[in-house]
Amino acid sequence: MTSQRSPAKGKSRHGFVQGAVFSLFLWPIIFLILVATVWIVALDEISDIRNNAEQDAMARAQSISRAYSEQLTRSVQQIDAVTLNVKYLWEKQGMDLDLREALRRGLLPPQLYITIVDRNGMGVTSSLGGAPIDVSDREYFQFHKAHQTMTLRVAPKLEVGRRSGKTIVRFTRRLETANGAFDGVITVGVDPTFLASFNDEGALNPHDFISIRHEDGALLVSEKGNNIRGSQVHINPPVFATDHGVMLMDADKYKDQDARILAWHKLTGYPLISYAGLSESDVLAKQKEVINSYRQFAELCTVLFLLIAAIGTCLSIRMAARKQQADEIRQTYQLAVDEAREGFFTMRALYRENGTVHDFVIEDCNTRGASMARYSKSSLIGKRLSEFSLLQDLETALPAFRHAMETGFFEDEFEVSAALHGAPQWVHRRLIRSGKGLAVTLRDISETKESERLLIKSANTDALTGLPNRYWLVNSLPTLLRVAGHRNKAMAVLFIDLDDFKQANDRFGHAVGDKLLKMAAERLKSVIRAGDEVVRLGGDEFTVLLSTIESTAEAERVASRITEAFTEPFRILGHSMNVGSSIGISLFPEDGLDADTLIQKADIAMYASKSDHKGIFRFYNDELYQSIRSKLDAEEELRYAIAKKQFFMVYQPRVDTRTGDIRGFEALVRWQHPTRGIVPPAQFIELAESTGSIVPLGSLVMDCVFKQIAAWQNMGETPVPISLNISPRQLDAGGVDQQIKDLMKRHKVSADLIEIELTESVMMSEVPAVIDQITAIRQMGIKLHLDDFGTGYSSLSRLQEIEMQVIKIDRAFVSRLGTSSQADVLVKTIVLMAKELHMSIIAEGVETIAQLETLQHLDCDEVQGYLIAKPVTAPEARKLLQQRRIFMHAENDALPV
Numbered sequence: 099m100t101s102q103r104s105p106a107k108g109k110s111r112h113g114f115v116q117g118a119v120f121s122l123f124l125w126p127i128i129f130l131i132l133v134a135t136v137w138i139v140a141l142d143e144i145s146d147i148r149n150n151a152e153q154d155a156m157a158r159a160q161s162i163s164r165a166y167s168e169q170l171t172r173s174v175q176q177i178d179a180v181t182l183n184v185k186y187l188w189e190k191q192g193m194d195l196d197l198r199e200a201l202r203r204g205l206l207p208p209q210l211y212i213t214i215v216d217r218n219g220m221g222v223t224s225s226l227g228g229a230p231i232d233v234s235d236r237e238y239f240q241f242h243k244a245h246q247t248m249t250l251r252v253a254p255k256l257e258v259g260r261r262s263g264k265t266i267v268r269f270t271r272r273l274e275t276a277n278g279a280f281d282g283v284i285t286v287g288v289d290p291t292f293l294a295s296f297n298d299e300g301a302l303n304p305h306d307f308i309s310i311r312h313e314d315g316a317l318l319v320s321e322k323g324n325n326i327r328g329s330q331v332h333i334n335p336p337v338f339a340t341d342h343g344v345m346l347m348d349a350d351k352y353k354d355q356d357a358r359i360l361a362w363h364k365l366t367g368y369p370l371i372s373y374a375g376l377s378e379s380d381v382l383a384k385q386k387e388v389i390n391s392y393r394q395f396a397e398l399c400t401v402l403f404l405l406i407a408a409i410g411t412c413l414s415i416r417m418a419a420r421k422q423q424a425d426e427i428r429q430t431y432q433l434a435v436d437e438a439r440e441g442f443f444t445m446r447a448l449y450r451e452n453g454t455v456h457d458f459v460i461e462d463c464n465t466r467g468a469s470m471a472r473y474s475k476s477s478l479i480g481k482r483l484s485e486f487s488l489l490q491d492l493e494t495a496l497p498a499f500r501h502a503m504e505t506g507f508f509e510d511e512f513e514v515s516a517a518l519h520g521a522p523q524w525v526h527r528r529l530i531r532s533g534k535g536l537a538v539t540l541r542d543i544s545e546t547k548e549s550e551r552l553l554i555k556s557a558n559t560d561a562l563t564g565l566p567n568r569y570w571l572v573n574s575l576p577t578l579l580r581v582a583g584h585r586n587k588a589m590a591v592l593f594i595d596l597d598d599f600k601q602a603n604d605r606f607g608h609a610v611g612d613k614l615l616k617m618a619a620e621r622l623k624s625v626i627r628a629g630d631e632v633v634r635l636g637g638d639e640f641t642v643l644l645s646t647i648e649s650t651a652e653a654e655r656v657a658s659r660i661t662e663a664f665t666e667p668f669r670i671l672g673h674s675m676n677v678g679s680s681i682g683i684s685l686f687p688e689d690g691l692d693a694d695t696l697i698q699k700a701d702i703a704m705y706a707s708k709s710d711h712k713g714i715f716r717f718y719n720d721e722l723y724q725s726i727r728s729k730l731d732a733e734e735e736l737r738y739a740i741a742k743k744q745f746f747m748v749y750q751p752r753v754d755t756r757t758g759d760i761r762g763f764e765a766l767v768r769w770q771h772p773t774r775g776i777v778p779p780a781q782f783i784e785l786a787e788s789t790g791s792i793v794p795l796g797s798l799v800m801d802c803v804f805k806q807i808a809a810w811q812n813m814g815e816t817p818v819p820i821s822l823n824i825s826p827r828q829l830d831a832g833g834v835d836q837q838i839k840d841l842m843k844r845h846k847v848s849a850d851l852i853e854i855e856l857t858e859s860v861m862m863s864e865v866p867a868v869i870d871q872i873t874a875i876r877q878m879g880i881k882l883h884l885d886d887f888g889t890g891y892s893s894l895s896r897l898q899e900i901e902m903q904v905i906k907i908d909r910a911f912v913s914r915l916g917t918s919s920q921a922d923v924l925v926k927t928i929v930l931m932a933k934e935l936h937m938s939i940i941a942e943g944v945e946t947i948a949q950l951e952t953l954q955h956l957d958c959d960e961v962q963g964y965l966i967a968k969p970v971t972a973p974e975a976r977k978l979l980q981q982r983r984i985f986m987h988a989e990n991d992a993l994p995v
Contacts, residue, residue: 763818
């Protein structure tokens with residue numbers, strides 16, 4: 099007989115073979131995919147680590163190079179100023195000038211070797227002393243003899259000084275006679291170590307270096323770092339094609355075969371280039387351990403996956419036969435699966451003798467319902483509700499079922515116990531009475547509930563920092579206070595404002611500002627206690643809720659940790675930012691019983707801490723409230739006074755230092771208070787600056803001054819220029835140049851009758867809008883005064899760039915004239931510098947005849963102060979205009995009229 103194989107059996111055998119072949123290749127494929135994925139991720143992470151390290155190193159190299167360039171610029175500017183001073187002394191004293199004596203008197207820096215050479219190349223005088231030396235054959239002498247340039251020159255290479263015998267960097271300046279003929283050379287020799295000193299040299303790694311080159315390529319200061327001293331590490335000099343930049347130089351460019359990240363900055367106005375080189379091996383040294391760990395992890399995963407693949411392949415082949423049988427059973431089972439998305443049950447009520455329902459029995463259900471209940475369909479039919487949990491315990495479920503039997507309908511949603519693994523998280527239940535039983539429908543609504551939860555979380559979470567937001571605080575704090583009240587516990591609310599965040603945000607941009615806020619949030623979370631909460635209210639304001647405290651000392655400790663955490667600078671994208679925290683604290687129940695009161699009082703305490711001194715914390719008390727209330731009242735009173743124009747102008751004359759003739763007035767504002775009388779500026783100008791009221795007040799002052807000039811012109815008087823003080827806040831607000839232009843046109847006042855006084859901080863501003871306004875004012879023909887010169891930091895190049903015409907010497911230096919040799923030298927230096935820059939000098943705060951005489955001898959142009967005249971009203975100023983002279987000069991004495 100010939101046996102016949104059934105088609106089903108043949109198909110099964112074919113399926114078995116296919117399954118075996120598939121299993122044979124499945125695990126190796128999975129192995130290859132997993133290994134490839136692990137290695138791709140590992141290599142990608144290693145690449146990211148390298149790239150991030152190089153980017154950070156480039157940023158650090160640029161920062162070091164920039165800092166070194168700024169330090170070097172100040173040193174060269176000092177040398178520049180010294181040569182101008184020596185030039186002036188030579189032109190005044192000629193052959194009588196003794197530089198050795200000037201050095202002994204402290205008028206010259208001892209680290210500079212200064213010599214004056216006459217037109218024949220013979221040394222005339224030197225700070226080193228000694229016999230005259232002929233330098234007519236020197237390159238710098240021949241250069242200045244042939245070129246008519248008055249700027250400071252830096253020799254293109256190192257030299258050995260004939261007098262000092264030392265290797266020096268030479269700075270020279272041409273001397274000329276009154277008719278412009280060559281008259282010799284001022285030469286300044288500088289030890290390279292003077293220029294090479296770097297305040298932040300500790301920031302360099304062992305193989306890093308810093309150096310200075312001439313723009314022609316010559317090395318002036320040898321590369322130096324911890325392991326590099328006194329030699330050139332480059333094989334060939336680097337070429338700098340731009341004024342500043344950063345680049346990676348390969349290892350073959352260096353003698354020690356160590357690649358470096360090189361950043362450079364060319365000095366503005368001088369032919370010098372400072373640069374820093376960071377060793378790539380040092381940069382990557384810290385990441386080497388992390389990189390090795392990624393490689394080891396990938397190798398370990400490769401071995402592990404190989405073992406798993408081998409075992410899996412063997413097991414898969416052995417299980418192929420069983421799988422075939424299971425597939426046949428599964429196919430049969432799937433035919434009977436109910437495709438409905440909801441679970442259905444029909445349940446019959448069971449009654450006691452008294453007619454009350456005490457239980458329910460399942461008569462039928464679909465597969466979906468059984469799976470939701472985590473049972474098989476067959477095991478459920480015939481079971482009572484009391485015998486199993488239909489996703490809810492009997493004590494909770496039975497009342498709902500009874501209610502449906504009584505009323506005919508019941509519908510609800512409930513959360514399934516977390517202990518029921520594999521069951522839906524949330525279920526919608528509908529119970530409808532049918533005869534003596536119920537039709538029960540169960541629907542899985544877990545996804546809908548999760549969506550609702552995410553929406554609620556989104557509404558209560560700050561999108562930037564991930565912290566709870568103001569909405570969460572408003573809704574949650576009342577509940578927390580009620581719980582604390584019931585438990586008789588104390589709470590604390592800390593209101594935190596970031597100090598100087600706005601300046602950092604404006605300077606570096608909103609992207610850096612957002613990153614700063616995220617980092618600030620992380621710092622806050624890192625120092626609070628477990629169970630406490632950090633909330634972002636908005637902007638740079640945060641709140642910390644201390645859920646329970648035993649005493650105020652606990653709140654103090656948390657506030658101290660926050661304050662200390664914010665003393666560390668934030669470092670973002672190569673920028674270092676100091677942003678502190680001002681904290682106000684209110685206590686529950688001492689300071690209030692409701693959320694609004696506690697937040698308001700914590701805000702008041704924060705405002706007081708910021709007003710007293712940034713970076714501290716204060717507890718709320720009633721005195722603070724009164725103080726804040728007084729300050730707010732003062733701000734409101736000032737705004738009201740500006741709106742009602744309760745201000746008038748006084749004018750303090752500026753006179754010619756020699757003749758006493760009036761050269762101009764400075765306009766000063768006074769407050770005519772209706773009850774307090776005249777309020778001096780010291781009591782309201784600072785308040786106006788801090789609140790921003792200085793902007794409308796400044797506009798009012800400008801309008802008054804222009805009106806007064808126009809009035810004097812209409813009276814037939816010949817006005818003199820009036821100078822106006824412009825606040826930095828006015829320039830930040832913008833439009834000052836347009837205001838002045840409109841006032842000039844409206845009142846028919848020419849530009850030569852208006853002068854603008856600016857502070858050094860405004861002059862050094864890098865904000866484009868501020869610089870544009872100053873430039874526009876200058877282009878109108880209006881003179882610019884640099885007010886309170888010497889109290890800040892001014893760059894000589896910026897003075898020339900903005901084209902300031904007048905420098906006002908601060909009264910702090912004038913008051914010490916004749917009593918301090920340092921003050922005399924400083925004022926003399928400022929006058930000499932101004933003369934060389936073709937700028938006028940005004941000395942303010944002159945109060946004694948001795949000060950006036952000293953300023954006359956120093957050839958100061960104008961003076962201003964109580965010795966000359968106090969600020970006067972407009973009618974009194976008109977009389978001074980008619981008088982035209984405040985004191986007369988007779989020979990060497992100043993005689994007040």
